[in-house]
Amino acid sequence: MKDILSLVRPNIASLSPYSTARDEYKGDIGIFLDANENPFNNGYNRYPDPRQRALKARISLLKGIAPEQIFIGNGSDEAIDLCFRIFCIPGTDNAIAIRPSYGMYRVAADINDVPLREVPLNADFSLPVDNLLDQTDEHSKLLFLCSPNNPTGNCFPLEQITYLLNRFGGMVVVDEAYIDFAEQPSLLTLLDKYSNLIILQTLSKAYGMAGLRLGLAFAAKEVMQLFANVKYPYNINLSAMEHAERLLARDVCSEVEIIKKERMRITKALSTLPCVLRVYPSDANFLLVKVTDADRIYDQLIEGGVIVRNRSRVKGCEDCLRITIGTPAENDNMLSIVSAFNKPLIVK
Ligand SMILES: Cc1ncc(COP(=O)(O)O)c(C=O)c1O
Incomplete structure (x- = not known):
């Protein structure tokens, strides 16, 4: 296991995260006079669970991944942005991505003032593995791979991704937004072996919930704790969680x-x-x-x-x-x- 904390921005590594009222009291029953809410019940008068425990339990069963290794974001775009905010010092660190690929890696990099070094795919859209590594230096904190890749539609072979996981000095983010349509299995089984792996998935595609804005990230516990520390406390609203739990009971x-x-x-x-x-x-x-x-x-x-x-x-x-x-x-x-x-x- 690599030492992930050494890759984290110092201000994030030392961050005291916001503690919500609901973080402090763990029970479900009581008289809640702790969060300045309106006490009259209309179904949505209470703040939602900041840790999304019920939805995470459901996703944990579905994916076979421990709840502590799951992050739920306001779309995967939130998870992409958090990768930059957690690992990249603006103006100093850089990130690597393939080209063409999903446009939000570039937008999130630009917003966070992090240079994104884009490496063209080979003419047959295969992964230019060594060119990707050639672009890295000691300030390269993130490497984005999208598999199946948007817009080219192809998956990258497992051996090439593990080759990069073994050699890249930063975090490898594999975006599997479209994995449910692929013949190739997800890389979720690699999480136990690689602490520098972050896998992104989403409920927007195969699960048919684009309108609810629910993106998923899976990684080592320590990495997911960083995501939990940096995200907005109530990043997922109650209505989205309720709908997602209901819709996840369907077989897609x-x-x-x-x-x-x-x-x-x-x-x-x-x-x-x-x-x-x-x-x-x-x-x-x-x-x-x-x-x-x-x-x-x-x-x-x-x-x-x-x-x-x-x-x-x-x-x-x-x-x-x-x-x-x-x-x-x-x-x-x-x-x-x-x-x-x-x-x-x-x-x-
Ligand atoms: C590769 C890829 N990742 C992530 C997303 C965004 O997913 P979400 O709806 O979860 O933000 C998209 C959306 O088209 C995508 O193509």
């Missing part, structure tokens, strides 16, 4: 299976179209599609009421659209518009 496997089948069907259908140059293999719930005329196809889709993501100006994704897998009917709609693109009008 059948939805994930439909999405995966649709992914295959759309891949085949798009691949036959003249305006489609390439559909990249995807382990996620979206497809990256290289087309002859990204802007015009994008506009045509918009005109037909179908909104996709135009990634053609992202380095490494030139001429590409990123298309989320929708319901079968939504996908048919999208396919009929792309199929009609550039078809000559038949004049009788």
Whole structure:
């Protein structure tokens, strides 16, 4: 186990976190005159549990990870921001990321005044393992890997990630937002071995709760304690926790299976179209599609009421659209518009 505390910003390592009224009293029953709340019950008059114990217990069962190794954030974006706030001294430390990848690593780095060194993926979107290590120095505190990667859709092999975990001197953050759509298993089983590993997941994708804003981080107990110390005390509201507990009782496997089948069907259908140059293999719930005329196809889709993501100006994704897998009917709609693109009008 690496000495993680030596990587932490000194002001964070020595932080006395805010202690909420509910942190001090552990019971559920009593007369609560400790938090200046309105005493009249309307279901939401009390502050929520700052440690989210009930929801963590449920996630712990689902993922097979101890509650002390779980952080729940206001979306994974909160966890990404916390990585910077906990580990990087603004203006001094730096972070490494692959390119193209999820845009929030750059935004969070910029907000925190931390230079982000972006390393292009290889032409086939594989991981440039040694180039990533070449970019590091003694101030490199974070390395972001997104697997399956947004927007390229591919997973990175376990051996390459462990290679980096063994050699990188800082924290390796593996964003598994789309892991439930992948054939490859999650890296959660590596947490016992690597104290420098942070895994991000989310309830926004396969679990269908994007509107509730619930992101997850998993890491060694000591790392999760730092997250708990730095987060806003009541970062998850009661309503979101209640809805999540109810929705987590549902089995999403059948939805994930439909999405995966649709992914295959759309891949085949798009691949036959003249305006489609390439559909990249995807382990996620979206497809990256290289087309002859990204802007015009994008506009045509918009005109037909179908909104996709135009990634053609992202380095490494030139001429590409990123298309989320929708319901079968939504996908048919999208396919009929792309199929009609550039078809000559038949004049009788
Ligand atoms: C790779 C990746 N990570 C994280 C997120 C954000 O997830 P959340 O909704 O939990 O903030 C996204 C959203 O699209 C994503 O693509």
